[in-house]
Amino acid sequence: MEHYNMNLNLKVWRQKNSNTKGEFKMYRVENISSEMSFLEMFDVLNEKLIADGEEPIAFDHDCREGICGACSMYIDGKPHGPWHANTTCQLHMRAFKDGDTIVVEPWRANAFPVIKDLVVDRTAFDRIIQAGGYISVNTGNAVDGNSLPINKDKADASFAAAMCIGCGACVAACKNSSAMLFLSAKVSHLALLPQGEPERHSRVLNMIDQMDKEGFGSCTNTGACEATCPKEISISNIAKLNQEYLCASLTSEK
Template sequence: MEHYNMNLTLKVWRQSSKQDSGRFETYPVKNISSEMSFLEMFDVLNEELIRDGKDPIAFDHDCREGICGMCSMVIDGKPHGPWKANTVCQLHMRAYNDGDTIVIEPWRANAFPVLKDLVVDRSSFDRIIQAGGYISVNTGNAVDANALPIEKDKADASFAAAACIGCGACVAACKNSSAMLFLSAKVSHLALLPQGSPERKTRVMNMVAQMDKEGFGGCTNTGACEATCPKEISLSNIARLNQEYLLASLTSE
């Protein structure tokens, strides 16, 4: 693959704290290699800002290999940017050409307040898990792992749902700021396994209640979440969630 350098214009959301109202600021960046990752371009820009005595742009990132779920930027209106099934940290600059202007914002949702610049507070996701996103088994209680065979397709489907990285792009992509794809991935992961069966009903009821309490919006089945998800979590999980919820509502005492 041919490498090239480019000059770009970035329009970045700056907000000093939760209380600040925030604004876009424009930064030119020069000599960006097509081999850089998007976040490495931010590193270059931040080094320049620091040298010029300016405040660098705060953004969340950690593993930089697409699995920790920490990075979170809306790029030209798309959470995680233009590539399909991708996180910002894995987006590389060969996606852009010399002279491009790129607009970068934080996740926008009431349940994800901005802490600084592009950094948001996603602790609401942890609280949804606390409401029931687990199997209640204390350490030491387990039987032999092969005592309970699980059909391969079910195990595979459960894994596909469990691949969610909890980044919140689904919420950022949704016009209603709904967390249904995130929640449905966890409900599916556990409902598809026999181990998850005893708590099936309470789990879905409690998790949905917590989601509503956190201020996430409702789902209108648009599918923007699935289209954006870096791990390609399927919309069919939301169908399963609705089914689980209905079943639990109808049969709970």
């Protein structure tokens, strides 16, 4: 792979805190190596801003290996930028070329208020999990792990749904700011396993209820969530969720 250096213009959303209005600001970065990650390019910019006596740009990030789900930049109109099945931290600068102008915004959704610059509050996701995204088993009650064989295809499908990293890109990509892909991934993960069976109905009803309370929008099946998901969570999980929801609603005594 040939390496090259580039100069870039960045148009970045700046917002002091949740109470103030934000605006775009232009920045220029020079001599960016194609081997850098996108966040390392931001590190370079922030070091420059600090040296110039300006405030660096706040952004969420932690593991920088695509698994913690903290990073959350809306790059050139796409959550996590141009690469398929990717997080912002794993986006590398060879995706860009010299002279490009890159627009960077925070996740936009009513349920994800901006805290500062590119940092948003995603605690709504935690509250959706609190509403039922678990199996009620206290520590110490478990039987031998192999006493309950699970069909491999089902276990694999459950794992594929459980890969969700809770980053919120699905919400940011959705024109309705719906959290259905996130929610459906958790419902599928647990509904596909026999351990999830006892609470299957109450789980889906309570989680959907909480999602609505948080102010996420409805799903209109445009599929932007699936297209942008860094872990390729399938939109078929939403179909599964609807099926679960329907069954639960019909049999619910509430």
